[in-house]
Amino acid sequence: MISKIVVHKVGNxxxxxxxxLSNEELKLDEEMLEVLxxxxxxxxxxxxxxxxxxxxxxxxxxxxxxxxxxxxxxAKFLWESETIAKHLFEIAENPRVSGGEIFVxxxxxxxxxxxxxxxxxxxxxxxxxxFLKVNANDNDGYDLDKDFGIGLSKPDKGVMIYNNDxxxxxxxxxxxNNKSGDIYYWYExxxxxxxxxxxxxxxxxxxxxxxxxxxxxxxxxxxxxxxxQAEFLxxxxxYFKEKEQFDFDDFSKTVLQDEHVIESFGNFKSDYEQEMQVxxxxxxxxxxxxxxKQQRHFKSIIKLDKNFHIYIHGDRKMLETGQDDKGKxxxxxxxxxx
Numbered sequence: 001m002i003s004k005i006v007v008h009k010v011g012n013x014x015x016x017x018x019x020x021l022s023n024e025e026l027k028l029d030e031e032m033l034e035v036l037x038x039x040x041x042x043x044x045x046x047x048x049x050x051x052x053x054x055x056x057x058x059x060x061x062x063x064x065x066x067x068x069x070x071x072x073x074x075a076k077f078l079w080e081s082e083t084i085a086k087h088l089f090e091i092a093e094n095p096r097v098s099g100g101e102i103f104v105x106x107x108x109x110x111x112x113x114x115x116x117x118x119x120x121x122x123x124x125x126x127x128x129x130x131f132l133k134v135n136a137n138d139n140d141g142y143d144l145d146k147d148f149g150i151g152l153s154k155p156d157k158g159v160m161i162y163n164n165d166x167x168x169x170x171x172x173x174x175x176x177n178n179k180s181g182d183i184y185y186w187y188e189x190x191x192x193x194x195x196x197x198x199x200x201x202x203x204x205x206x207x208x209x210x211x212x213x214x215x216x217x218x219x220x221x222x223x224x225x226x227x228x229q230a231e232f233l234x235x236x237x238x239y240f241k242e243k244e245q246f247d248f249d250d251f252s253k254t255v256l257q258d259e260h261v262i263e264s265f266g267n268f269k270s271d272y273e274q275e276m277q278v279x280x281x282x283x284x285x286x287x288x289x290x291x292x293k294q295q296r297h298f299k300s301i302i303k304l305d306k307n308f309h310i311y312i313h314g315d316r317k318m319l320e321t322g323q324d325d326k327g328k329x330x331x332x333x334x335x336x337x338x
Contacts, residue, residue, distance in 0.1 A: 001033075001107060001108045001110070002033050002036065002037050002075065002106070002107060002108075003026060003106050004077050004096055004105065004106035004277060005026045005028070005033075005036070005077060005103060005105045005106070005316055006022055006024075006025045006026060006081045006103070006104050006105070006106075007022055007079070007081070007101050007104075008020065008021050008022055008081065008085035008101070008102050009089055009099075009100075009101055010085055010088050010089050010099060010100065010101070010102050010124070011099035012091070012092045012098070012099045013089060013090070013092055013094065014093065014094065014095045014097075014098050015099075017099045018091040019085065019086065019100075021082050021085060021086075023078075023277070024078070025077070025078060025128040026090065026335045029307070033036065035152070035194055036090070038073055039155070040061075040105065040121055040150050040155060041177050042046055042153070042154040043123075043154040043155055043158045043177065044158065044160060044173050044175060045175070045199055045239050045294075046154035046171075046173075046175070046199075046290045048195065048200055048290075049172060049173060049194055049196045049198060049200065049202075050170055050171075050172040050173070050174050050187075050193040050194060050196060050280060051165070051168055051170060051171065051172060051193060051194070051196050052064040052170055052172070052191070052192060053167035053192060053193065053194050053196060053255075054192065054297055058169060058204050061169075061192050062083065062084075062087040063084060063087065063190065063191055063192070064169065064170070065083075066080040066083045066084050066087075067080070067120045067161050067170070068166065070106065070120055071118060071120070071163045071166075071204065072243055074105070074106065077104075077106055078259040079206055081104035084102070084122060085102050085104075085134065087190065088102055088124070088190055088292075089110075091185070091189040091190055092185070093189070093204070094182040094185065096180070096182060097182050097185050098126035098127070098156075098225070099126070100125045100126040101124070101125045101150070102122065102123070102124050103121070103122070103123045103124075103155075104120070104121070104122055105120065105121040105122075105123070106119075106172055107119040107120070107121060107160075108250055109163070117118070117162055117163055117164055117222075118128070118163045119160055119161060119163065120160075120161045120163075121156065121159065121160050122158070122159050122161075123158045123159075123160075123211050124153040124155060124156055124157040124158075124179050124186075125143065125155050125156055126156040126178050128148040128149060128150065129148065129149065129150070129151040129152070129165075130147070130148055131143045131146070131147060131148075131149060132144055132145070133146070133147055134246075141241055154177065155177070156176070156177050156184045157176050157177065157178065158174070158175050159172055159173070159174045159175075159186075159191055159193075160172065160173045160174075169193075171196065172193055173295070174186075174187060174193060175178065183221035197279075198287075198288040199284055199285045199286070199287040200289065200290045200291075202246070202281045202284040202287075202289045203240070203284070203286050203287040203290035203291060203294075204248065204278060204287075204293070204294060205278060205280055206280055207236075207240065207290070207291070207294040207297075208235075208294065209268070209269055209272045209280070210236055210265070210296075211233065211294075211297060212268075212272070213264075213265050213268045213269070214229055214232045214236075215233075217264070217268050218232070218261070218264070221261075221264055221266075224260065225321060227277065227321060227330075232255065232256075235254075235255045236251075236255050237291075237295060239251060239254060239255055239290060240286055240291045242289075243286055244284075244285065244286060245281065245283070245284070245285055246280070246282075246284050247281065247283055248285050249282075251267070262323070269278070287327075320333075
């Protein structure tokens with residue numbers, strides 16, 4: 001439930017636009033608060049979670065420091081909302097970043113079995129939509145006029161900070177629906193956040209590194225066909241769909257099977273962790289939402305010149321390849337045509 005809300009106008013200083021700070025909170029009736037709550041919460045779709053970080057001390061993260069003060073003392077809400085708005089104004093270093101309104105909102109937590117968890121939302125609106133106004137005139141008729149304002153579909157940028165795990169940077173949900181200006185502006189320059197080291201993260205990253213290995217590294221080290229690669233991708237995806245728990249040894253024996261391929265993948269995974277500066281767990285609960293999100297990248301397609309595409313969904317044994325006097329060919333076996 002929204003208990004405090006304030007709005008500031010933040011321009012792009014590179015384009016000589018200004019910063020306009022409000023000196024009071026918005027005073028809204030219950031109907032408007034309900035409309036705004038639905039509007040601000042509509043942008044959060046993913047279960048991916050983040051946390052604040054800093055290159056030095058966590059307390060040096062400006063937004064982390066500001067929301068920490070608000071959670072400690074709500075009397076500092078207006079003051080710290082100005083700190084947040086000033087920071088957003090100062091970090092704009094790209095002329096393509098759009099100016100707009102920034103809303104800082106305090107959501108009072110509701111009592112539940114998990115306890116009462118307050119939240120702070122920060123939202124930025126950038127795009128303006130045209131709308132029509134119908135006005136009665138003096139001739140018992142109506143006039144039409146056009147204006148521009150904020151549409152109520154969803155904000156352009158948003159972050160929700162939950163008041164738990166403060167020591168590690170809080171728990172955050174973040175989105176950016178308008179990345180045309182600068183993809184680093186919201187996540188990195190303003191918030192300075194990274195993905196939390198949780199089940200979603202490990203599921204997502206393990207699937208990513210495995211797909212990269214099968215499509216890029218495996219054909220460099222071993223003699224494998226496109227059909228073999230497709231089988232590896234299908235088997236790995238089925239493993240993640242059917243299992244509740246990921247175990248690296250079990251996955252290797254079930255999917256990769258060949259000891260040389262297993263060793264090769266282990267080396268590739270280690271190089272990936274070092275390059276990306278992440279540490280992937282070898283034993284974690286599989287997050288099915290992350291699997292569904294990654295599934296679209298696991299399409300097993302064999303492209304044959306510009307004439308045919310073969311989509312492989314199942315048994316590799318139903319597919320044969322060879323060559324005769326007419327050229328290379330694939331032979332497909334099936335039980336019934338659908």
